[in-house]
Amino acid sequence: MKGNFNRLINSEVPVLIDFYADWCGPCKIQAPILKEVSEIIGDKAKIIKVDVDKNQEVANRFQIRSIPTLMMFKKGETVWRKSGVADKNELLSVFNTNS
Template sequence: MSTVGKTDVANFESDVLKNAKPVLVDFWAEWCGPCKTLGPVLDEVASEIGEGASIVKVNVDDNGELAQQYGIRGIPTMIFFKDGQATKTLVGVQTKEEIKKSLEELM
């Protein structure tokens, strides 16, 4: 069973860009209501996809430089990475089915 992890500027390259598996990066903040709604959905997706992909969260308040680098204008924003490249972006709360489908396309 896979779980949702956290990453930051220091670990982003190893956790995301150099990860052999597809990675969903959730850009969020503690004060963001929709982000809190999305959290349990991502936990469910992580347990259902298992070890086939990784899901990590980036707190935009603590990692503003990453948010700026990836053009985050609103949160939650999910960016899907494969082989170090951003392949798809979803903004706002999404259904579990949409998130799973987007990850499975990369697996």
Template structure:
């Protein structure tokens, strides 16, 4: 059974949602950075990738106008948002504020 988006973002650990598209160059650059962030933070973070082309209603709900857009949720609340590519240390530093 697939969890709903609401179930996913209502977790104790921060959930970083990466809104991306397959045709997006910067999105491809961000993917390995997110893997490094996950490797460093481990169970202190959940990362969810959302393809905006396949999930247009969700992208519209969160007013995602450009990709990549990352939104950090803590227990269902949006606590941070950024469009574009960030480096690993910048992301780790932001996420660490919400652990």
């Protein structure tokens, strides 16, 4: 995943990474919110889910200590980060600010 991940976060369009785990209750709350936001933003940005249990190297690289953790990248730079569930309006605001 390392090469693909670097290619993804270096994209010209904003990329939101959702670091999650299948067993995580708050992650299950976040998932439908991300789906709704994805439908609203369309191709103006990407939303990618990264399972921390299956991608420990990436999770360690970004010091993911709690989940869900959301990080937005633009051209390889971290432009926003939040641990915990983010609501639809907050996420849309972040996308609008970084588009």
